[in-house]
Amino acid sequence: MPALGADMEAGKVVQWLVKPGDEVHRGDIVALVETEKSTIEVEIFQNGTVDELVVPEGQRVPVGAVLARVTAREPTSVPGPVPVATTAPRAGAAAREAQGRPSETEVAPTVGRHALVESPLVRRLAERLGVDLDAVQGSGVGASVTRADVERAASARAKESGHPVPMGARPSSSPFARRLAGELGVDLAALRGSGPGGSVVEKDVRLAAAAARPEERTAEGVAVEDRQAAMRRAIGALMARSKREIPHYYLSTTIDVSAAVSWLGEANLDRPVTERLLLPIMLLKAAARAVKRVPEMNGFFVDGAFVPSEAVHLGVAISQRSGGVIAPAIHDVEQLSLDELMVWMRDLVTRARAGRLRSSEISDSTITVTNLGDLGVDSVFGVIYPPQVALVGFGRMREQPWAENGMLGVRPCVVATLSADHRVSDGIRGGRFLTEIDHLLQEPGNL
Amino acid sequence: MTNVEALQLMRSVLAKVAPEADLGEVAAGESLQEALDLDSFDFLTFVIGLAESTGIEIPDRDFAKLSTVEGCVAYLTSAH
Numbered sequence: 001m002p003a004l005g006a007d008m009e010a011g012k013v014v015q016w017l018v019k020p021g022d023e024v025h026r027g028d029i030v031a032l033v034e035t036e037k038s039t040i041e042v043e044i045f046q047n048g049t050v051d052e053l054v055v056p057e058g059q060r061v062p063v064g065a066v067l068a069r070v071t072a073r074e075p076t077s078v079p080g081p082v083p084v085a086t087t088a089p090r091a092g093a094a095a096r097e098a099q100g101r102p103s104e105t106e107v108a109p110t111v112g113r114h115a116l117v118e119s120p121l122v123r124r125l126a127e128r129l130g131v132d133l134d135a136v137q138g139s140g141v142g143a144s145v146t147r148a149d150v151e152r153a154a155s156a157r158a159k160e161s162g163h164p165v166p167m168g169a170r171p172s173s174s175p176f177a178r179r180l181a182g183e184l185g186v187d188l189a190a191l192r193g194s195g196p197g198g199s200v201v202e203k204d205v206r207l208a209a210a211a212a213r214p215e216e217r218t219a220e221g222v223a224v225e226d227r228q229a230a231m232r233r234a235i236g237a238l239m240a241r242s243k244r245e246i247p248h249y250y251l252s253t254t255i256d257v258s259a260a261v262s263w264l265g266e267a268n269l270d271r272p273v274t275e276r277l278l279l280p281i282m283l284l285k286a287a288a289r290a291v292k293r294v295p296e297m298n299g300f301f302v303d304g305a306f307v308p309s310e311a312v313h314l315g316v317a318i319s320q321r322s323g324g325v326i327a328p329a330i331h332d333v334e335q336l337s338l339d340e341l342m343v344w345m346r347d348l349v350t351r352a353r354a355g356r357l358r359s360s361e362i363s364d365s366t367i368t369v370t371n372l373g374d375l376g377v378d379s380v381f382g383v384i385y386p387p388q389v390a391l392v393g394f395g396r397m398r399e400q401p402w403a404e405n406g407m408l409g410v411r412p413c414v415v416a417t418l419s420a421d422h423r424v425s426d427g428i429r430g431g432r433f434l435t436e437i438d439h440l441l442q443e444p445g446n447l
Numbered sequence: 448m449t450n451v452e453a454l455q456l457m458r459s460v461l462a463k464v465a466p467e468a469d470l471g472e473v474a475a476g477e478s479l480q481e482a483l484d485l486d487s488f489d490f491l492t493f494v495i496g497l498a499e500s501t502g503i504e505i506p507d508r509d510f511a512k513l514s515t516v517e518g519c520v521a522y523l524t525s526a527h
Contacts, residue, residue: 268507274495276507278487321467349488
């Protein structure tokens with residue numbers, strides 16, 4: 001079960017789109033999974049043949065559970081249990097790794113003695129625990145070494161030598177959590193703790209117990225209500241974590257968008273309505289390009305350090321009609337033309353509303369943009385989606401008096417805001433970022 | 448296309464964009480986007496839906512004419 005977003009604890013397999021014996025190719029949609037927020041199309045990440053569907057339709061399992069077994073086609077890979085992979089090994093993989101979830105790495109033949117280690121986090125962990133990566137047998141996709149492998153190796157070595165493991169190998173747990181686990185029949189050893197130092201706390205036990213319980217729903221209405229409540233809980237938990245962990249700072253600037261608006265007017269003049277461009281597209285593009293120049297806004301804060309992302313995968317906050325918000329990613333936005341971005345955005349909005357997002361879209365945004373302007377507010381100061389480090393907000397476009405060169409005029413303006421992580425950047429860089437967006441919007445033809 | 452047909456078409460296109468939105472609650476001259484909480488992408492999708500299901504080519508300069516219920520009906524009934 002892939003982690004489809006930082007706030008996901010478990011997911012339900014709604015439907016399998018493949019069966020044992022089917023050939024699958026990287027990027028194929030193999031299953032529909034329902035999370036608290038949406039139904040997601042899960043993509044597979046390797047070529048091969050489906051051997052077995054481990055989780056039946058309708059069953060809810062925690063993140064990290066094996067969904068299916070696939071024999072990889074690559075000659076040197078060994079058949080074995082692999083989580084149905086979610087997405088390209090972009091920075092998102094690093095983020096999931098940091099949350100103790102299985103990393104999905106590209107299927108590649110294991111060549112030579114060097115262990116395949118995708119994640120810098122796994123490397124760092126190995127360093128800290130004194131584990132020689134080349135001596136570790138990887139259990140990840142394509143025999144890559146995962147965090148769990150490193151922890152296992154450290155733990156095995158500690159047993160031999162009689163020395164305690166420095167950290168993390170076996171989660172501690174509170175007496176209450178242990179008692180509760182006994183009552184609810186939950187195996188503590190199989191749990192990942194969310195408490196301090198990775199210790200297992202009451203919440204973890206309850207979640208595990210809930211995930212193990214088969215779902216009982218009497219009526220459609222109850223299911224909808226459950227889902228709404230679950231979504232609010234998921235959003236609440238993630239946002240509370242963000243506010244707890246991330247020292248936010250906030251900046252705002254008012255941008256004169258008259259150049260962008262008149263450029264758009266002309267660009268749209270000769271277009272059929274099906275190819276119409278909208279102002280938010282220009283704002284998204286400007287934000288993505290500004291990020292390239294102020295890279296402290298783009299990436300993940302994991303394991304006490306900032307891991308910048310080379311690519312810009314822009315999470316776009318989309319409100320769902322039934323309530324709640326979801327922020328799927330548009331990949332490599334800085335490389336898309338405005339027309340391409342427009343097509344992506346329309347497609348994404350439609351699919352987000354219809355509950356048909358793909359796993360690769362939901363798990364690896366490197367920065368998020370929210371555009372509440374459409375719904376009438378002047379500005380929005382958002383809460384950063386962990387483990388991202390910045391969130392850009394655009395308010396509504398409105399005409400306002402604008403003084404420039406000693407003259408007063410009326411201009412269409414948009415308030416751009418930034419919520420950023422003080423562990424990674426300071427106000428001066430954040431200010432530079434907003435100024436960069438402003439500059440880019442003054443030359444709309446070059447966007 | 449008659450007025451009734453135009454309204455029927457708007458309803459069916461809208462159902463795909465905003466399933467819970469009720470055209471019956473919108474006054475004839477009210478902004479569709481505001482009354483139904485449609486963002487600019489929703490509204491564009493709605494207009495494109497009208498264009499695609501009727502085969503009418505709606506040029507961009509006519510976009511503003513479609514902002515209300517009566518505007519849409521007038522546009523759809525007069526177009527061929």
